[in-house]
Amino acid sequence: MRIFLAILLLASLDLSSAVAAQMLRGTPDDLLQANISRTELTLIRVEGQRIRRIFGTEEEFMVIPDADTGTAYIKADTEQTRINLFVLDELNRTWRLALTIIDGFADTIVIGGEDERKVDVLGLNHDMPRNKAIKQYLLALESSSQGSGIEARQENQVIPLWQDSLFVLVKVASGHFRGEKFKLTNLSPSAMVIDERELYRKGVLAISIEQPKLQPAQSTFVYIISENAQ
Numbered sequence: 001m002r003i004f005l006a007i008l009l010l011a012s013l014d015l016s017s018a019v020a021a022q023m024l025r026g027t028p029d030d031l032l033q034a035n036i037s038r039t040e041l042t043l044i045r046v047e048g049q050r051i052r053r054i055f056g057t058e059e060e061f062m063v064i065p066d067a068d069t070g071t072a073y074i075k076a077d078t079e080q081t082r083i084n085l086f087v088l089d090e091l092n093r094t095w096r097l098a099l100t101i102i103d104g105f106a107d108t109i110v111i112g113g114e115d116e117r118k119v120d121v122l123g124l125n126h127d128m129p130r131n132k133a134i135k136q137y138l139l140a141l142e143s144s145s146q147g148s149g150i151e152a153r154q155e156n157q158v159i160p161l162w163q164d165s166l167f168v169l170v171k172v173a174s175g176h177f178r179g180e181k182f183k184l185t186n187l188s189p190s191a192m193v194i195d196e197r198e199l200y201r202k203g204v205l206a207i208s209i210e211q212p213k214l215q216p217a218q219s220t221f222v223y224i225i226s227e228n229a230q
Contacts, residue, residue, distance in 0.1 A: 042108070059078060061085070083101065096208075152172065
């Protein structure tokens, strides 16, 4: 799987033209959700900052950088209904977006922190080495990109989990930590709600579930980052 990297030229950011927007509030550790259009361009920007890069699977979307504003326009280019993107801003914060693809127009996506007064504290906290490493492992599991000291390999191992579910380990990233990517399929005749707390075990540092509610026969990916017991 190839990774598409769009380098956006850093320039002054014009925040004066927003009319309607999808405001995404959270921290870089959160999975932020929004809509993008399959047929129209959707504007994406980071509140008060300029975008440096956008990462994602090449075949799933297209991106047009705006060098004058430090923003970007994106459009889905896949038959899927959901894709993931990583957005890096000029403070070196990496925002992970889970985007639902719609056929109509989608409002501007604006990424913002929980509280502007906490920006400096949050930036310091989320740039700590461990949190940076966790993001690198998530990226290694999501794509073919591998960070320094990370070795990724494909797997196909069924792991016992719950009744009426199929839980398959599909990829492992090894190094200082251990990253695991699973495909979870709902085999039951009713909807399945996934509680990430049920997946915690000793040594787990982070869990990310792409879609926490599955209809019958529906699948989702689950990412688990844990301490590497060696």
